[in-house]
Amino acid sequence: MTVLARPVSESPPNSRRHPLRGRPGDPRWVRPVLLGLLAATALLYLVGLGSSGWANAFYSAAAQAGGESWKALFFGSSDPSNAITVDKTPASLWVMGLSVRIFGLSSWSILVPEALMGVASVGLLYVTVRRVSGPRAGLLAGGVLALTPVAALMFRFNNPDALMVLLLIVGAYATLRAAEKASPKWLALAGVAVGFGFLAKMLQAFLVLPAFGLAYLVAAPASLGKRFLHLFGALVAMLVSAGWYIAVVELWPTWSRPFIGGSQTNSILELAFGYNGFGRITGDEVGSLGGAQSSGSWARLFGSEMAGGIAWLLPAAVLALGALIWLTWRAPRTDLTRASAIVWGGWLVITGGVFSYMSGIIHPYYTVALAPAVAALVGAGADRLWRERSHPIAAGLLSSGVALSGLTAYLVLLNSDWQPWLKYFALVLGLGAAALVVVADRLPRPAARGVAVLALVAALAGPAGYTVATAATSHTGAIPSAGPNSSGFGGGGGGGPRGNFTGGMPGGGQGGGRGGGIGSLLTTSTPSQALVSLLQQNSGSYRWAAATVGSNPAASYQLAADVPVMAVGGFNGTDPAPTLAQFQELVKDKEIHYFVGSGSQMGGSSGSDDAQEIAQWVAQNFTATTVDGTTVYDLTT
Template sequence: MTTRYDQTSPPADPATWGPPEGARHAAPGTGEPRGPLARRAWRGRPEDPRWVRPAFLGLLLATGLLYLYGLSASGYANSFYSAAVQAGSESWKAFFFGSLDAANAITVDKPPASLWPMELSVRVFGLNSWAILVPEVLMGVGTVAVVYAAVRRRSGPAAGLIAGAVLALTPVAALMFRFNNPDAMLALLMSVACYLVVRALEDGRTKWLVWAGAAIGFAFLAKTLQAFLILPALALVYGVCAPVRLRKRLGQLALATLALVVSGGWWVAAVELWPASSRPYVGGSQNNSFLELTFGYNGLGRLNGEETGSVGGGGGAGGGQWGETGWDRMFNAEIGGQISWLLPAALILLVAGLVLTRKAARTDLARASFLVWGGSLLMTMVVFSYMAGIFHQYYTVALAPYLAAVVGTGAAALWEKRRALWASLALAAAVTATAAWGYVLLDRTPDYLPWLKWLVLVGGLVAALGLVFAGKVGRRVALAAAGLGLVAALAGPTAYTLSTVQEGHTGSIVT
């Protein structure tokens, strides 16, 4: 049974724009209602306020311009992968295998999927910095669009815009969506996979889950087993929350697994079956085997620190070349400024969202959305925090889409319930934690914009005080407090992001 959106009496608060609780779309799988109004899709959904489509396009345009600014300052960025891009632009065999040289002597130490867009770009536009890095920028804009679409679909356009802005202004995102490591493609594909799982949870349609499996499989061809970090969370959420009977859920998960194996395994099978004498050596492997590379150097060895060439990470109070491990790793001096600005807020909003939906039915989509994005965030964060092998700070770009989605979804859900004291207090707590943590991060570099930490702290605390009474004061006052809180929360990461795009970045380890 389907339900049309109410075209005559939409919610008064833009932050609550979105489908009614539990409603199904009139045209399943399209996201648009049937009938003449569907022909106006280019203007956005008919029930949207006029500002929604321009705001969304403005977000994408601003993200693109931000990431394109001074892009050529990075030159060939990571010359290791740029060499492979040059080789793949000259030899289709090098293109297929991900070879470091057109003579096909040896490959890079990753699958080649992340190289393919850059190699096609260089074939068209010639070898130059922009031809290599613009595809990465486009992946960044695409990731923002996907996160916006996912959050907007469940929580409304205001929430989607918040999520998209949080992602675009995360410093490590601004770094890696302007750099030619595999992480840009990985972040895009993992965002797509989460979006597709949420779509599947809406009506239990098999195709969305199968496409999610295919996205994760292709992500494997970008950065091997890191693509699988969120699989347990996604499979468990769908297996429990999907609106179909258990037997069908299990069958759908099996089909999605098959799609994953096919989309990621076809290239692996080709490499393993290809005569070793007529293909390049698999770089990073000990015995010219991509499977050994996958489960060794690029796989389990990254977790336990026993991969060849690793000096291991620290544990507890100890530390090694790859940094100290532990629950606070994402907040430490090396990583905190890259990703953790809104991480305390995301964790608070995730808990609050789950409390809000604790009495909902098994198939409640609001709770399932929290679990998809929040589960992906927690799984990835825990693995990154405790992996003892090779770990670089820029890996944390994988957290950015999940974090942004949780912040947007959680903020919208609590705003809608702000008349309940606990919800307004939770919003205030999220803003307070963000302001306090932003002050700490900015204070770690006291010579960098010394006035900004006070602006963040004072602005955040004032906004939090206003949000405590958001359900009792007028709507304009409540919106002013929310706006001030958002500005204070994004001020620190925005400053770091602007500093990031004003500098060139090269080498294999960037911050």
């Protein structure tokens, strides 16, 4: 079949020219288009960034703490006096904390590093896809990633996902470089990248490992024994790059470090494999405010808030994966296009499958982890099918992908009142462009190029509009979501309708709370000036100026007053940190000045009740005063 014999790349994959300067044989337009793509991405991710304020105050307060205390920076503490850590490993906080140390505490010093990670992710995805599939495919992949709504959301936010996504793209690049010449060094670098991805968001980073390993095992030009040996070396590199931090924290004396937030036993191993690990799969997360979700399905990615963030090009990406497998079916074992399809396709299928069926906590913004795989498959698949469009099956597949993209955009926007014309525009243009793609091979070259541009506009009109709207909307709170009216739980904009064409998110949502306390625990607020002044009063005489139940309320007070505030019970208020006896000892030693009532009623499904006991003990033994509607107890009188 002649369609299988055509070359994949327009220049040798081992060319030594810098990718940003182009390679021998590249059209002259490649470099300016690439630089334009990166500049446009930077504008999209940076303009108006400060409108989100502290974004996720939970992480902003930890970055503030890291800017003041090296111990807080290393452990990822919620406050500079090191009471308790955030419920993640702190790699992303290292970046933000160092930025705060250099530039001072501000919304920009916290959020600009995230935006720059987004620009770097787009550039690196271009380099990765371009190396195998050529510059047009690389540019298309980079553009799709930049215009994915959930990517615009998370690269303008301060959750750990931005760093994890960047590191996983590094891992994909290194894996494909390793597969070219059976390079154990490049494969080890892939392991290191995934290992540090673990330090950003724990076990989620490991979901790409089967795809990376299979691609190398299939394609590397070496004996089977050497391929397995190289994979073992990469596994060791990954375990070392992730495990060194785990070992340090586990071996560090517990009295000399903060409590590990999200665990019940002050153990980072429990956090990694329990609350943030297998508990996310099974729903058995001790200390979580929500119970196990109902059984999921693939429809979850197309329902509720997830659809608006990621669903736009998902069907096209799946079709592109099938097309790439068909095109390389008879290719040699070492074919890099097939290896690339395994990397990105495995990434998409495994990560998407876990998100679809997991029973534990899941939020819409998690789907940013799918964005690089979707973008790479669409870029590589569309470019290859366009070059093979003289073959009727290739033309039919490409036409189907364009039509699917238009139809998906229509369905995502069907229940939304935002820009109602856009769904009809995307549908009509998509169907029209799909019809023209079928006959594009018989058209003059200028007309064929016009069809290609039309198809590109049709496929990207919906996600591009939603992405710009996402970037133009401020996002705050613990659970942001993409779109023009993001409400994210605990903050955001106006809370408009979401793209949804399955009637809901099976197994999704946030679940029930403990005794009605979830709202106040996930919400941040701006304290009054009177309360801020009270917390700052003589604060240098105390280790903690105040304590309150939950990390988000504590973050609100700490960021506003710039004083250490203890988050009793951690993020959910369900961690045994501190215990009632420990808190009483701290009060006796006059280490804490005030206790701020959060208004949440704890008690419930799982985890420790120490926070509730502490709140009750304070209320029974100290006099309450009200400062602008907030209940405050002076623990020193």
